[in-house]
Amino acid sequence: MYQHMSNDTYVFSDGFDRLFLEELYSGDTRTAEEIFGTSLAQVELSMQLAEIECRSEDPARLRRVIHHVKPLFGYMGLLSVQDSVQQFEDLCGGERDMAIVRAAFEELRAIVQEALLRARSEQTKLHRYNNRRA
Amino acid sequence: MMLSGVIVEDLQPAADILRRYCQRSGIIEVQGHFLNAEAALEHLAARPPDLLFLDIEMPGISGFELLDRLQQAPQVILTTSKTEYAFDAFQYHVADYLRKPFTYERFLQSVQKLRLAPREADSAPETERIFIKVDGRLQKLERDEILYIESMGDYVRFITPEKKYITHNTIKNIEARVQGMNFMKVHRSYIVNLSSVDDLRDGELIVRGITIPVSKTHRTRVRERLKAV
Numbered sequence: 231m232y233q234h235m236s237n238d239t240y241v242f243s244d245g246f247d248r249l250f251l252e253e254l255y256s257g258d259t260r261t262a263e264e265i266f267g268t269s270l271a272q273v274e275l276s277m278q279l280a281e282i283e284c285r286s287e288d289p290a291r292l293r294r295v296i297h298h299v300k301p302l303f304g305y306m307g308l309l310s311v312q313d314s315v316q317q318f319e320d321l322c323g324g325e326r327d328m329a330i331v332r333a334a335f336e337e338l339r340a341i342v343q344e345a346l347l348r349a350r351s352e353q354t355k356l357h358r359y360n361n362r363r364a
Numbered sequence: 365m366m367l368s369g370v371i372v373e374d375l376q377p378a379a380d381i382l383r384r385y386c387q388r389s390g391i392i393e394v395q396g397h398f399l400n401a402e403a404a405l406e407h408l409a410a411r412p413p414d415l416l417f418l419d420i421e422m423p424g425i426s427g428f429e430l431l432d433r434l435q436q437a438p439q440v441i442l443t444t445s446k447t448e449y450a451f452d453a454f455q456y457h458v459a460d461y462l463r464k465p466f467t468y469e470r471f472l473q474s475v476q477k478l479r480l481a482p483r484e485a486d487s488a489p490e491t492e493r494i495f496i497k498v499d500g501r502l503q504k505l506e507r508d509e510i511l512y513i514e515s516m517g518d519y520v521r522f523i524t525p526e527k528k529y530i531t532h533n534t535i536k537n538i539e540a541r542v543q544g545m546n547f548m549k550v551h552r553s554y555i556v557n558l559s560s561v562d563d564l565r566d567g568e569l570i571v572r573g574i575t576i577p578v579s580k581t582h583r584t585r586v587r588e589r590l591k592a593v
Contacts, residue, residue, distance in 0.1 A: 253467040254381070261384060268377045297421055298375060301445040304465035305377050 240359050243352055246307035254305070259363075263356035269302040270349055276302075277342060280335070289331050293322035296338075303345060306352070311345040314338060367414040367478075371397040372404045372430065373443060374422045378464050382417055382443065385471045391495065391502045392475065401430035413438050415459075415478065420444045431456055441474050472497055492545050496522060496531040503529055507545050511560045511571050513538055515553040525572065550578045550586055564590055 240259045242248045255262040276299045283292040296319050303312040318338045325331050369392045373379040379397045386392040395413050398404035400422050408416070408430075416438045420427040427444075431437050440458040442449065443466075453461045460474040476495055492507040505522060514521045515535035522529040539549050549555045554576050556569055563570035564587065567578055578586055 254465060256468060265377045265381060301464040302377060
């Protein structure tokens with residue numbers, strides 16, 4: 231079910247940083263829908279690249295790919311996921327043992343996959359809300 | 365007058381939001397967006413903007429390397445998702461450093477930090493201006509149209525011959541912002557445009573018929589500055 235306030239203001243779902251999203255988009259739900267869409271597409275692409283880089287022996291290359299994923303979760307109000315990505319990026323910056331990096335990447339991948347599901351659902355919710363107001 | 369801006373940013377969502385913020389501000393017209401620094405170089409050399417929003421970590425050359433290659437860098441606001449570059453940013457004399465993702469409020473704060481005369485070296489002092497945030501937008505005020513500035517606690521009022529503008533700020537911040545613009549703090553609550561002073565009396569200045577108090581601690585300095593004008 232969609233959560234709307236009585237004046238039909240869009241309310242982001244539980245688990246998203248509502249206050250931050252409201253400050254980011256200032257009620258512009260069309261922009262929010264668009265940014266969710268482009269962010270989702272870019273995260274999916276970057277994660278595919280990250281998987282390829284994960285097979286290499288160079289954590290720095292993986293770090294560069296992951297670096298671009300990080301703020302995208304911020305644009306979707308998933309700041310805790312952004313923090314998880316930051317931690318992984320830091321690990322890639324200091325860790326030379328790729329076995330440790332790969333293990334951490336598996337954990338990150340699970341977090342990202344779950345976050346992508348939630349973000350896609352929110353984008354759908356935004357889309358329906360915007361269509362209803364059109 | 366609009367400021368021209370260029371965005372160099374490899375993250376499309378980041379560039380999209382930034383472009384919208386620029387439009388919403390009403391004072392920055394985005395000339396273009398480039399996904400990497402190499403692509404931006406030619407444009408920046410041919411059509412230098414007033415303002416460059418620049419990511420640091422991008423494919424190919426970095427934002428800092430781009431600045432190294434520019435003969436004349438515009439005013440720069442760095443946009444990055446890392447905080448580690450703050451020291452380098454300081455060395456490059458950038459106007460501000462925005463950590464992605466950032467809100468519109470944070471964006472406005474950053475734009476307000478810009479040195480107010482675009483391409484300072486080419487601008488005569490009389491073109492100096494200040495941007496203040498009024499009702500969520502940035503309002504441009506030319507130096508010469510500001511008569512005086514008055515503190516109202518957490519707010520500051522700019523008085524011009526035509527209108528009064530109230531912005532959320534402190535007189536201390538504003539004093540720093542107008543330094544070198546022929547303004548002077550004459551009282552803990554007043555900053556006066558020295559060019560607008562009509563008369564100096566004992567403990568008072570007269571600006572367009574309005575009496576402005578001058579505190580004892582400022583009187584000698586006010587007399588000195590007015591003689592110099």
